[in-house]
Amino acid sequence: MTQRWKHSPEGSHWGEFGDDDQRGRMNLVDEAKVLQGIAEVKVGRTFCLSLPLDVPGGSAMNPRRQPPRRFSVLRDGKSAGQQGFCWSYASEDPSITDVVNDDVVLMSLQYSTQWDSLAHVGSHFDADGDGEPEAVFYNGFKAGEHIRPGHEVSSAEPWARYQDPVAQALSIAVLAEHGAQGRGVMLDLEHHIGRKRHAVGYDELMRILDADSIQVESGDMVCIHTGFADMLLAMNGNPDVKHLHDSGSGLDGYDSKLLNWIVDTRLACLLADNPAVELVVPKPLTPSPIRGPRLPLHAHCLFKNGIHLGELWYLTPLARWLRAHGRSRFLLTAPPLRLPGAVGSPATPIATV
Numbered sequence: 001m002t003q004r005w006k007h008s009p010e011g012s013h014w015g016e017f018g019d020d021d022q023r024g025r026m027n028l029v030d031e032a033k034v035l036q037g038i039a040e041v042k043v044g045r046t047f048c049l050s051l052p053l054d055v056p057g058g059s060a061m062n063p064r065r066q067p068p069r070r071f072s073v074l075r076d077g078k079s080a081g082q083q084g085f086c087w088s089y090a091s092e093d094p095s096i097t098d099v100v101n102d103d104v105v106l107m108s109l110q111y112s113t114q115w116d117s118l119a120h121v122g123s124h125f126d127a128d129g130d131g132e133p134e135a136v137f138y139n140g141f142k143a144g145e146h147i148r149p150g151h152e153v154s155s156a157e158p159w160a161r162y163q164d165p166v167a168q169a170l171s172i173a174v175l176a177e178h179g180a181q182g183r184g185v186m187l188d189l190e191h192h193i194g195r196k197r198h199a200v201g202y203d204e205l206m207r208i209l210d211a212d213s214i215q216v217e218s219g220d221m222v223c224i225h226t227g228f229a230d231m232l233l234a235m236n237g238n239p240d241v242k243h244l245h246d247s248g249s250g251l252d253g254y255d256s257k258l259l260n261w262i263v264d265t266r267l268a269c270l271l272a273d274n275p276a277v278e279l280v281v282p283k284p285l286t287p288s289p290i291r292g293p294r295l296p297l298h299a300h301c302l303f304k305n306g307i308h309l310g311e312l313w314y315l316t317p318l319a320r321w322l323r324a325h326g327r328s329r330f331l332l333t334a335p336p337l338r339l340p341g342a343v344g345s346p347a348t349p350i351a352t353v
Helices: 024-028 031-039 172-178 189-193 202-211 228-234 241-245 256-264 296-305 316-324
Strands: 046-048 069-072 103-106 114-116 123-125 134-136 181-188 198-200 221-225 249-251 269-272 308-311 329-333 344-346 350-352
Touching (some): 024 172, 024 308, 031 181, 031 329, 172 344, 181 202, 181 316, 189 221, 189 249, 189 316, 198 202, 221 316, 228 241, 249 269, 256 296
Parallel strands (some): 181 221, 198 249, 221 269, 269 308
Antiparallel strands (some): 046 350, 069 103, 114 308, 114 344, 123 134, 181 329, 329 350
């Protein structure tokens, strides 16, 4: 295939695993890395790292993302149009005793515990050297060509107005096919700085790693515990948005030393229990004279370096168990949905210790 780009962004590693690569740093999670994860299983206990799929609750935290709605399927044949929930075969044939349930869900793929694919965030960048920035994603895959918006159906409900958008490259299915299983490493920010709103930069993170004797190595799947998801779960589906926006730490996406560390360690992915991994700063009221990303860590990881992100993972019980047992590593199994064309996915990760 002809190379899609002549120039790559500053600080990027496009082509690191080949010009057509769509896995990014998850390529580092190989057979040896899976075995390292398995070696961390000492007692056989498992932890579910997912929030319930209907948490946060409502759409106050993010009006663009809607909670799951469930419906019954409709029966066909003799019972066409009937509800397929608590449906009895005896209604068609008295000799059959089965009673069945079958349902449908409508939801935003990144509503609760989630994976971001490498197609989730791109940037305007002059990759082809023609002097005009164009919308591109990791490894130069282009908006409008490889990642295409949906077509408008004006008669549809507002939520269904733009149908069949597709990431023909970099979709979440690529991660699912590779297999998201390897060695997890827990960075317990909450233990050191509590649950206050706080941006963690390189220097502070290094002090935390030193205090906990943690070494992040190539191919590690790094989990960041802030306590945010635990607070959210305790709100029982009625999130106090103001309190949440004033709480919880996150990585400082504007700290260049931290961004360099993320790349230099060759970690495979960053997975946090907060909404964005990075601490999102309020949008300025006046435009900045400096053109740049709204989410600098997302741009650095997803767009420039092929580092997958995960958000709203439920890490508190695992983090506390690991600390109580003097450990930081575990086997992490976290496949996304194998949904071709999708740019994100719910996740139900499992940690085994």
